[in-house]
Amino acid sequence: MKLAIIGVGLIGGSLGLCLKDKLGDKIFITGLCRSEKSMKRAVELGAVDFASSNIKKVVEDADIIFLSPPVLQIVPMVKKILPFLKSGAIITDAGSTKQFIWQELKKILPPDIFYVAGHPMTGKEKSGVEVADKNLFKGKAYVIAENTGAPPEIKEKLMNVLRLTEANFLEIDIAKHDRCASIISHVPHLTAAALVTLLNHAGDDLDSCLKLVGGGFKDTTRIASSNADMWADICMTNDYAIANHLRDLQNILEGVIIAIENHDRQTVYDYFAKSKERRDKILETITFDPN
Numbered sequence: 001m002k003l004a005i006i007g008v009g010l011i012g013g014s015l016g017l018c019l020k021d022k023l024g025d026k027i028f029i030t031g032l033c034r035s036e037k038s039m040k041r042a043v044e045l046g047a048v049d050f051a052s053s054n055i056k057k058v059v060e061d062a063d064i065i066f067l068s069p070p071v072l073q074i075v076p077m078v079k080k081i082l083p084f085l086k087s088g089a090i091i092t093d094a095g096s097t098k099q100f101i102w103q104e105l106k107k108i109l110p111p112d113i114f115y116v117a118g119h120p121m122t123g124k125e126k127s128g129v130e131v132a133d134k135n136l137f138k139g140k141a142y143v144i145a146e147n148t149g150a151p152p153e154i155k156e157k158l159m160n161v162l163r164l165t166e167a168n169f170l171e172i173d174i175a176k177h178d179r180c181a182s183i184i185s186h187v188p189h190l191t192a193a194a195l196v197t198l199l200n201h202a203g204d205d206l207d208s209c210l211k212l213v214g215g216g217f218k219d220t221t222r223i224a225s226s227n228a229d230m231w232a233d234i235c236m237t238n239d240y241a242i243a244n245h246l247r248d249l250q251n252i253l254e255g256v257i258i259a260i261e262n263h264d265r266q267t268v269y270d271y272f273a274k275s276k277e278r279r280d281k282i283l284e285t286i287t288f289d290p291n
Contacts (some may be wrong), residue, residue, distance in 0.1 A: 013132030143169035
């Protein structure tokens with residue numbers, strides 16, 4: 001089997017490491033990299049067998065093409081690789097938003113090239129193949145969006161490979177994916193960035209604030225160190241859901257502001273108590289990724 005990885009960074013590199021570990025010489029992995037340094041490093045680390053900046057060399061004869069660049073680069077990249085794909089090739093991706101990609105791809109894909117929309121719900125605040133991990137997907141949710149045109153046998157061919165990651169796979173409606181991803185991933189990232197940005201409003205207190213920074217601030221804002229390119233693209237391609245959920249969050253905070261200004265301790269207490277109860281119940285059923 002030949003797998004082509006477009007974007008051999010954290011996600012693409014981790015998939016390569018995992019599949020080489022599980023399949024060895026039964027799979028040949030090629031990777032598209034932008035620089036000689038990143039090509040050399042991807043091969044040295046064992047994430048790919050061959051790396052190049054030449055699109056044709058990377059994707060020709062590939063059975064599966066795995067795309068993991070920033071979301072807005074996925075459709076343009078598919079347009080570039082289409083002339084070199086063999087009949088029956090399967091395209092899948094790791095994009096954090098799905099509706100935008102599918103709406104564009106279904107306009108351009110020929111009937112013998114198949115797309116299966118995917119989103120591994122895992123990652124780190126750092127990026128690049130240097131931080132790739134063969135166990136990155138293990139035990140994590142991995143969404144396969146429903147109804148993106150691929151027949152069952154094609155989807156199963158892909159799943160036979162992806163299941164080697166030992167991720168927890170689930171299929172959900174593509175629109176529901178984007179709404180849920182907004183709540184549990186996209187808005188939290190925006191909020192973490194806002195908390196860091198709040199320091200810019202500290203004025204003369206900034207130096208003292210920085211001296212007081214401890215574990216709580218670091219834990220709450222860890223994901224603000226994520227790749228800016230990736231997150232800007234996510235916001236542009238899931239704008240409706242993100243904007244609505246940010247307004248919901250704004251309304252929640254506005255209620256807390258009013259309660260604090262009115263010295264309404266009971267309302268403030270209830271705010272903390274209910275959120276604690278909700279989170280504790282979540283912790284009973286879900287194991288959070290420590291990374």
